[in-house]
Amino acid sequence: MSESFDQAWVLLGVGMVTVFSVLLLVVIIGNTLIFFVNRFFSGDSSGPPADQTGKGDIHPAKVAAIVAGVKNVTGGRGNVIDIRKK
Structure with missing residues (x-):
């Protein structure tokens, strides 16, 4: 039973790190895109x-x-x- 809980905790940790990493990439790419669009394509x-x-x-x-x-x-x-x- 202890091995099942250990595996569950490992899967929970891997899943949370994966979700955090993907969301961090979305934020970084979004902010970079907004920065470049505002810098090079700004309107009057x-x-x-x-x-x-x-x-x-x-x-x-x-x-x-x-x-x-x-x-x-x-x-x-x-x-x-x-x-x-x-």
């Missing part, structure tokens, strides 16, 4: 955009709220490029 940050639907369907207060929310969540690093109603 000329300020908050106007209503870009062309029809004026979205109320300007809603556009301002969306832009403020994006700036708040991204710490001022994100830009709203296009807003579309679905």
Whole structure:
């Protein structure tokens, strides 16, 4: 019975280390991808955009709220490029 518990603990440890390693790789690769995209493909940050639907369907207060929310969540690093109603 002791051998079964030993094998179970080894399998538990190997599984936890494997999951941790895979998640760590996902985080590292994701952050690296975000860094390179922001560095080499950054867009024009000329300020908050106007209503870009062309029809004026979205109320300007809603556009301002969306832009403020994006700036708040991204710490001022994100830009709203296009807003579309679905």
